[in-house]
Amino acid sequence: MKFKSGLMVLLMVISMVLPSVAAVTSTTTSAEASAAYVCKLSKKERRAKAWIANKESGGNYRAKNGRYYGKYQLTRSYLKGDYSKANQERTADKYAHSRYGSWVRAKHHWLACGWF
Numbered sequence: 001m002k003f004k005s006g007l008m009v010l011l012m013v014i015s016m017v018l019p020s021v022a023a024v025t026s027t028t029t030s031a032e033a034s035a036a037y038v039c040k041l042s043k044k045e046r047r048a049k050a051w052i053a054n055k056e057s058g059g060n061y062r063a064k065n066g067r068y069y070g071k072y073q074l075t076r077s078y079l080k081g082d083y084s085k086a087n088q089e090r091t092a093d094k095y096a097h098s099r100y101g102s103w104v105r106a107k108h109h110w111l112a113c114g115w116f
Contacts, residue, residue: 039089041103048103049096052116061085072116 057063072092
């Protein structure tokens, strides 16, 4: 009986401590990401990027569709748990450029296939 009571107390303490640690960690990560990312695209690239965002989510950073999340409807695994606007922008730029070479080419693919 003593073991069961001790275990219950330990679980209660852990459950109270872990959420606060996670909250501090995620806040710091989002703040660092927001300060660190600056997007430098041509006007044509920015227009193509905005067009895709509008088609994917209506420009909503919190849009959800199964395993897809955010303004560009990237898989949650690409975002690695950081759903901040800065990380969505940075990750979308990396994705579009690595897969298509540019946002303009990504838009051409979207027009042909209905997704990017």
